[in-house]
Amino acid sequence: MHCGMAQDTTVPKLNFKFWLDKAIEWGQATTLESQKDVCLHLPQLQEFLHQTYETLKHMNSIAAIQQFPLIGQLLGRLCWNPFVVGYDESQKTLMWCLCCLYSSEPQNPVELKANSWIRSLLCHLLSSSKWERIEAETSTFISALGYTSADYYCHLVENIVSSLVTELRENQFNELNIQERISVSRVNAVSLFCLPLITLPDLTPLLETLLLYHGGASKEILSSEFLEAVNDAVLKKKISLSESAIFSLWHRHLPSLESATLSLLDQLTSLQINSLEKVACVIKDSLLPQAASHPAIFRIVNEIFKNALLETDGAPEVMTIIQVFIQLFIQVQQNENKQHKFPLKAYFPHHHQPLVIALLRRPFELPSTHWLQHLKHISDTLKSIVEDTNVSSFADLYEIWFLVACFGEWLDIAAEQLMKAAVAPDALLWLLAFYYCPQNENQQRTQTMVESQAVYSRLMMLYNRTVLSFGDLQASVNNAADTEQCHTQCLITHLLTNFLLFSSGGHMIAQEFISHITETTDMSKEVCSLLIRTAYRIKHNGGENQRTVKLLNELLQKLAVEV
């Protein structure tokens, strides 16, 4: 009955009863339980207040009180709850609601009383409250100086924050002096009190100090609600903290790290990816590659990526994102101060270290003439691991496959070298075959190898022809189109695309052939991903001839239009 249903049914129900009950329960938020509960409800409450204001501003004060009889009690209680007043924009909305209820022409004592009460509340919120004795002493002094409560509270909060920061920092380095130790429960309480104030810029030094605070206890000292709220504000770019504070947050609070990683993935998969520059930019902004310098963080992010890839059935967009992330991660590692480096095993604990080392070499670190050799080395190492009988379970195989897949740059280069090198060892093709078809219980990989070998040989025969027709190429790969194996199709498409990009004759029919591929098969995403990756790689490593670059740009433009 007191739900305050507006006449207009499009206005959402305003549940005053619920919030009033809550407000009474919370009192002035003096117990830990009530404090936690308030913090939990702050965002919803703000939304509710906002909706209330939107409704009130079209009504006059008398109508408002008639329609929402509980509103007075509710606003009154909320104004005395510092968590509510301190949160985000709630204080603004509270004040606006109060303004709406103020009557400019009170007709009776009740309205007069209501007016008086509203002014008291506003005074309480904004300046000296007659009920607070401490305030009365200083308010005359402050205004005699020519300042207002706005100036006063600015200075006051600044002083409180710097005092707390000093105390926390001193305590951190003062572990021997047990008497002065700040108790764990107090730090926990402080973190909870900070929750509504996270977006107040004055608090940033305190937030950072708390995030970097380690009291020596093995359990987490800071309140998890606080950590979650800080993470949320960081992800939504509502506040900006130092990198070390953010890394500390993710390091100490697993849900925050997960949330940040998933948020990054969401952000990227919703982007229209036609260039990896944008992807790299977004990933760098997220600070996750930098944070991943901590092995613990890296391992968790890696797990999340692995799961994401499984859930999307190996979607090429997701794979590309992961590959870019790993590239950026390596870049950060190399730029960082060598002193703080963790051993490789910390990041890749379950893997064959020589393989990891081989994969971590960035292509540009080696002269291009050495690439064949290096790829053969990777392939041979991998082959010996995989054909070892210990690797039997799917999980183990997936682990190894994922490791290799993360370093997709080398795979792409392998495919390229297959085209460009005069004589390419079988090992390269094997590597690609493994990537596209890791399992071999039923000889799937072997089959893939055989079929793609056949196509490859035919492509090599056509490679040096300067003039090539659509039909010629079509004829060569006709068998490939018939294959039902998805893996084989993928691999062959990869080879074909590279052929079109790098061979002399392929250029002229490239547009046409790629259109044909995208129309007749469902390889369009793979082709798109491959072109984008290749463009990115060429841009950063250079060394490619103009003809290829030009063709690549044209192809990408056309694809961007079609998508």
Place this chain on the structure above:
Amino acid sequence: MFSSANRMTNLRPCWLGLVLVPGARRVLRSNRRRQGCQRGVMEAVLGQVAELPALLAVSRSALVRDWDPPTLDRALEWARYFQHLHDRFRSRPQLRDALRRRLRRGEAGSPLSFRHLGGCSELLGLALLENRALPPAACRRLLQRLLQGEAGFELGRLAPLARRKAASYLLEGSALFPGKPGPRVCAEAGLLLCRLREDGREAGAALGWLGPVLEQLPQPRAFAVVAEALLRQGCGGGDGDSSAGGQAGGAEAGSVAGALLSWLLEDLHRFSACSLLLPGTLLASLAGRYAQLSRRYLDLLAEWGSHLLYDPLQGRWVKSRSEEAKLCWEELRERFGCLCQGSVQLREQTQAALKLLKARDGDFQVCGLSVWTDLLLEVEEDLRKKQSPNV
């Protein structure tokens, strides 16, 4: 606030007259005219600025009961105009000083300053909000303008104000602030310093308003605030020279410290009360920074010490019955102890003072004859212990 309005028994409502005259605002636009007129313009501006005290006083008085919304609007417009003057003249020292002098010409000891011009909108708005005599219609208009950002009136700092107030409530209880002045004292000291610094090098000017302003606080609080302000100022804040470890002359640390010291030291009763109320450690810190203060403080301690008598039955020094005896032996000893824990200069000065007093008393070496002998012995014992703690 109401008391200050009541004091002004013959309130000239002449600013109201200005307000009601439609052409008042046109004066502003005559800036374009040449030399002779500019002086005239300036005088007109000065005349308007002189109305600021009355405006603020009226806003706190019962006179507002006759205000209707248009009057309120005009009052707020005047406040905005004053604020505009402040912003324009802030970086033009001559004009600023002229305005300042005009404001001060009002009531004796009137503390209104250039600062008041700058904060006028807020000062006025909040004062009116608290003034219960303001009728509903005008109040409604005030609320709209204050809080809803109509017609260029900034919501600006009021939302953060409420937020910060809540923040201080949430966090103040959490911190222990061991052995330090609370954050409120620090905030008040900070604002006092800001105001003094705004006044710049006009040391004499500060004396006019500092006393009445500090009287708004209860004495213990006032002393704490001034002490904190002096500490901050002596730490290299503000006007240039940061005295490294030594005792800076008040004048060098700028007229800011000078003004505060003058207030503290000019009246003997006041300084005496201050020295009794503030802890020995704090006074020692101040003495370390300000030579004038250390001298006066030592003199004061000498005065108090001279009222101690030796009680041979109890074997210790006790306060004489005289009213002048303010400190007991333990307290006196603690004070001297704090002074000796300060900088080298301060310690030497203290020891020298004690030696001199001891000599005047007859230079006794034995305990129980001169309070200064005994004090010196104890102080030197402490220092020895500190240097070789193994003993």
